[in-house]
Amino acid sequence: MDAILKASLPRLREKLLEALQAVLPIVGIVLVLCFTIAPVSPSILLCFLLGAVLIVVGIMFFTLGAEMSMTPMGERMGAVLTQSRRLPVILGVGFLLGFLITISEPDLQVLANQVPSIPNMPLILSVAAGVGLFLVFAFLRMLIGVSLPKLLVLFYGIIFVLAAFVPREFLAVAFDSGGVTTGPMTVPFIMALGVGVSAIRGDRHAADDSFGLVAMCSVGPILAVLLLGIAFRASDSTYVPPVLPDVGDSVQLWQLFHEGLPTYLYEIAVSLLPIVILFGMFQLAALRLDKRTIGRIAVGLIYTYIGLVLFLTGANVGFMPAGNYLGQVLTGQSHRWIIVPIGMLIGYFIVRAEPAVYVLNKQVEEVTDGAIPAQAMGMALSAGVSISVGLAMVRVLTGISILWFLIPGYVFAIGISFVVPKLFTAIAFDAGGVASGPMTAAFLLPLAQGACVAVGGNIVTDAFGVVAMVAMTPLITVQLMGLVAQLRAGRRHTALPGAQPVPAGAAAFADWPDDAIIEL
Secondary structure (H helix, E strand, C coil): CHHHHHHHHHHHHHHHHHHHHHHHHHHHHHHHHHCCCCCCCHHHHHHHHHHHHHHHHHHHHHHHHHHHHHHHHHHHHHHHHHHCCCHHHHHHHHHHHHHHHHHCCHHHHHHHHHCCCCCHHHHHHHHHHHHHHHHHHHHHHHHHCCCHHHHHHHHHHHHHHHHCCCCHHHHHHHHHHHHHCCCCCHHHHHHHHHHHHHHCCCCCCHHHHCCCHHHHHHHHHHHHHHHHHHHCCCCCCCCCCCCCCCCCCHHHHHHHHHHHHHHHHHHHHHHHHHHHHHHHHHHHHHHCCCHHHHHHHHHHHHHHHHHHHHHHHHHHHHHHHHHHHHHHHHHCCCCHHHHHHHHHHHHHHHHHHCHHHHHHHHHHHHHCCCCCCHHHHHHHHHHHHHHHHHHHHHHHHHCCCCHHHHHHHHHHHHHHCCCCCHHHHHHHHHHHHHHCCHHHHHHHHHHHHHHHHHHCCCHHHHHCCHHHHHHHHHHHHHHHHHHHHHHHHHHHHHCCCCCCCCCCCHHHHHHCCHHHCCCC
16 A cells, blocks of 8 residues: 555646646636736635635545546446346446436535525436436447437437426526536546446447447436426525635634535545445455555545545635625626626636546547547637636626527537547537536636626526536537548548548548547
8 A cells, every 4th residue: 555655646746737737827817806807805815725725736636546546446347347248237237326426426516505496405316317317328328339419319309398398497407417417526437437338349439439428427417407397396595695704814714614624524425435335346246356456446535535525625615705706796897798708718727627627638538549639628628618608607697598509509519410520529528518517616607696696687597507508518619629630631541642532421530540540
């Protein structure tokens, strides 16, 4: 164990630099706003800065911990499931995994606590059942080899038909729930499960189908909450804004975070426990990994636990009140439309601080053998999130229904999926779920809520939907990146001596040799 800890120290320093690069731009933007057009109290500013420190350290531990524990656990469990060749076992365990992991997802807890019109438990259980059911569908898709775009057309068609019959109080929350369920606890494990399940197929397109699980698991919660909205009468609970901190000295500042720490120590322990128990059962029944591998996974779980506790403490205690107050101050001025470009700037950088984004980018680079670099994925996600936050702020200021944005966006995203390489489509829909993580729920959503309070809008119908917008635009930007790669690779292919005419469509791209795929 000591050797594993010492060996991980250089990696921790590497992750610390990555975390600083992700969080410092957000801190810089907020500081510039605080000292210019959006003055805040010293208490709020100090809480924000201490929260930023905790977030940096939390990202450092979490990203390394996920690589050491969550990814190998998921891959091995996925491989054992499919090796059993018993479909009822695969589907039953898949539903159980999706249900338990979602119930313990920190992002879902954050969202549920901010929704005034729906009690926490019905919302959480509905979302968990939706994720479990659609993880089963995702496994079936991978084992049978069904095209992801066709399934997306079917399920999103059902979603938009149901949306016409659902009360407005449920609409934005339903689409938000699809984004928050794919957070830092769920994404590493589910994506690794996909790699493990696809590896057992052994065909040349198995790696392509290893992506898409997050996309399918994002659909389930939306359908579940829409059905909940049809069957359940929303309550008339009023919105309760986060309490703005008021500290007089450094001891009171520390006390504020110290009071929140036990809550997250308990929540993350409960979150990790089902995964640890299930992995222990797999280890005893089938895996039988050696002591060194178990020790590495154990150290990784400890890092993951420490990282998530620090991250959520910093985000919820330090970032959430600051985001809400900044939204009120910026929108309370005569030039309230300034919230749109500022929101876009914050959105561009805030996705880089999402813990699960690191996991996705790294896995994309590994599975594609560098054809899709992590840096290119990061830029595509940042551009998409920037646009989505700007549109979300336009919604807050105008009160436009979220369907005016989501229906055209999803129609376009699903439409181009039939001409884009299927690997890019699966990655794009996974990226949409990954981009909308705890930073979105803990900073951007309060920012929109504060702005909505300042303009006198409806919190539930106008402010909620930020997460849904953040989950939608990466679907377009990542697929457009794939379309550009396809066109460039086509020109390169036809330029080769004796090359045959290139067939149209994504299938041709998928059938080309690996050296025809260029770096972006």
